[in-house]
Amino acid sequence: SKTPILSPQVSKQDLNADYPDIYPDIVHDGKPTVNLVVIGHVDAGKSTLMGHLLFLLGYIDPKVMHAYERDCKAIGKDSFQYAWVLDGTTEERQRGVTIDVACKEFSTENREVVLLDAPGHKDFVPNMISGAAQADAAILVIDSCQGAFESGFEGENHHGQTKEHSFLARSLGVSNLIVGVNKLDMMNWDQGRFLEIQNRLNPFLRTVGFRDNSVTYIPISGLGGVNLTSKPEIPELASWYNGPCLIELIDSLPPSQKDAKKPARLCIMDSYKLSHGTLLGQIVSGKIESGTISINDKIVIIPTGIKGRVKAIEKAGHSATKAYAGENVDVVLKDAEGDFGLVLPGHVLCSELYPVPQVKNFKIKAVTFDILFPVTREQNLIMHIQSLKIPVKVKRILQQIDPINGKVIKERPRCLTKFMSAILEIESSRRVCLEKFSNCKGLGRVTLRDHSETVMAGMVIELLE
Numbered sequence: 001s002k003t004p005i006l007s008p009q010v011s012k013q014d015l016n017a018d019y020p021d022i023y024p025d026i027v028h029d030g031k032p033t034v035n036l037v038v039i040g041h042v043d044a045g046k047s048t049l050m051g052h053l054l055f056l057l058g059y060i061d062p063k064v065m066h067a068y069e070r071d072c073k074a075i076g077k078d079s080f081q082y083a084w085v086l087d088g089t090t091e092e093r094q095r096g097v098t099i100d101v102a103c104k105e106f107s108t109e110n111r112e113v114v115l116l117d118a119p120g121h122k123d124f125v126p127n128m129i130s131g132a133a134q135a136d137a138a139i140l141v142i143d144s145c146q147g148a149f150e151s152g153f154e155g156e157n158h159h160g161q162t163k164e165h166s167f168l169a170r171s172l173g174v175s176n177l178i179v180g181v182n183k184l185d186m187m188n189w190d191q192g193r194f195l196e197i198q199n200r201l202n203p204f205l206r207t208v209g210f211r212d213n214s215v216t217y218i219p220i221s222g223l224g225g226v227n228l229t230s231k232p233e234i235p236e237l238a239s240w241y242n243g244p245c246l247i248e249l250i251d252s253l254p255p256s257q258k259d260a261k262k263p264a265r266l267c268i269m270d271s272y273k274l275s276h277g278t279l280l281g282q283i284v285s286g287k288i289e290s291g292t293i294s295i296n297d298k299i300v301i302i303p304t305g306i307k308g309r310v311k312a313i314e315k316a317g318h319s320a321t322k323a324y325a326g327e328n329v330d331v332v333l334k335d336a337e338g339d340f341g342l343v344l345p346g347h348v349l350c351s352e353l354y355p356v357p358q359v360k361n362f363k364i365k366a367v368t369f370d371i372l373f374p375v376t377r378e379q380n381l382i383m384h385i386q387s388l389k390i391p392v393k394v395k396r397i398l399q400q401i402d403p404i405n406g407k408v409i410k411e412r413p414r415c416l417t418k419f420m421s422a423i424l425e426i427e428s429s430r431r432v433c434l435e436k437f438s439n440c441k442g443l444g445r446v447t448l449r450d451h452s453e454t455v456m457a458g459m460v461i462e463l464l465e
C-alpha cells in the first residue's frame, strides 16, 4: 500500500469515463469517518433522539443536562431537555442561553461520526438538503404512535415528510439507512406495531431505490434512551428484540470506501503559509471528497495549475502519513511553485495524473422542491456546490421522469412544478470543477437556489463541455 497504481489508459479528455479504483484497499490508521444526517417527519423525535444519544455517549455535561431539565419543567415543557442539546435555534435564543452546538461530532468504537445539520428547526427541509447532500448515511426517525406514523407517511407534501425526506436523501445519493422506529414506549413495545411499520415502509423505500441490505430497522425510545447505547433491559422489548442497539448500528455503517479508491480530490477551504511551528510551509486545508492522499504524492491544484508534492499531512490534530475520503485535513506542500494567492476556497487539490474536470455545461438529475413558481428554460439560478455559489442558467429541461422508477413521463416539458424529478442541462456562467456523481459524490451533488429558496437539488450525471 505505497504509491497509487495509476492506470495510463484513462485519458484526461474523456470527461465521462468512470474512474478506475487507483488506490489499494484502505488500511486505516484511524477510524473511518461516516457523515450522518437525521431525517423524518416533524415531531418524530429527531432532536430528542440525537440529544439523548450525545448525552449517553458523554458529550453533554450532566450538570448542563440537569439545568435543561429544570428549565424545561419550569416552562411546562417536560421532556424537551434532550432536544435542547441540539436545538440552538428557538427556545434558547429567546431565553438568551447560549449552547455549545459544537458537539456535532462523536466517535464510536470504530467510526468517527459527523452529524450533519442537527435537526430541530421547523423549517427543516432546506437544512436537511444541505445535510443530505454530504451524507453517507441517514437515520430516518419514525413516530410509531397510532396515527402519527400514518400521517407522517401518507400525508401530502410537507405533511408526509417521512416519504419526502427519504426520497430526497436517496436522490442525493444517501444509500445506507437506519430506520429508528421511535416512541415505541408509547405503544407498549408492541412487536406487531414495529413489524406493521416495517412492512409498510419497506416497499416504499425499495421503490425509491434503497437496497434491502442497506436498510436496518430498530425499535427505540429517544426520550427513554432505550436501545440507544446498550441492549434494552425493558422485558417487553427484550422478549422479542435481540439485535444491535443504535450505536452498534452506527458503528457498522460502511464508510465511503468506494470514493476513497477514486482519484484524490481535496476541496480547498483555506490556503496559507506558516513560517514557524510544526507545520512549516505552504498549507492547504479542506475536506477530502474522494481518494487517498499520502506523503510524497504528486498533486495539482485546479484551476490554478500549481503542482507540487505532499510534504506532511495533519488530521484531527495529529500528523499522519495518509488521509482518506471524508476526512478534514491540512496538507503541507513542497516543491510547489506558483502564486498561492490565487488559490481560493472551492479550488480542488487533485492527484496530478487525474485532475478534476472543469466544465460549463452539464446534465443533472434533480428533484424540485416545494416551489411556488415553476422552473422554466433560461431561468437563472444560483448553484451551490461545495462552498461555492455560482450563477447558472437552466439551458434545457430534457425530461420529466418518474421519481420512483426513473421512467420518462414527458420529453422536453415546458416547465417543472413542485416535487418533480427531471433531467436538465445546466449552463454555468463560468467553468467549474465538477465530477459525475458516480465518480465523486462530493463534487457531483449540486443545489440550485433562487434568492434564499432551494429550487432543486440533484446529482451530476454527464459532463458536456
Ligand code: GDP
Binding pocket: 040, 041, 042, 043, 044, 045, 046, 047, 048, 049, 078, 079, 080, 083, 119, 120, 182, 183, 184, 185, 186, 220, 221, 222, 223, 224
Ligand atoms: P423533532 O421535531 O423530530 O426533532 O422531534 P422532538 O425531538 O422535538 O420531539 C417531539 C416530541 O416527541 C417531544 O415532545 C418529545 O419529548 C417527544 N418524544 C421524542 N422521542 C420520544 C420517545 O421516544 N417517546 C416518547 N414518549 N416521546 C418522545
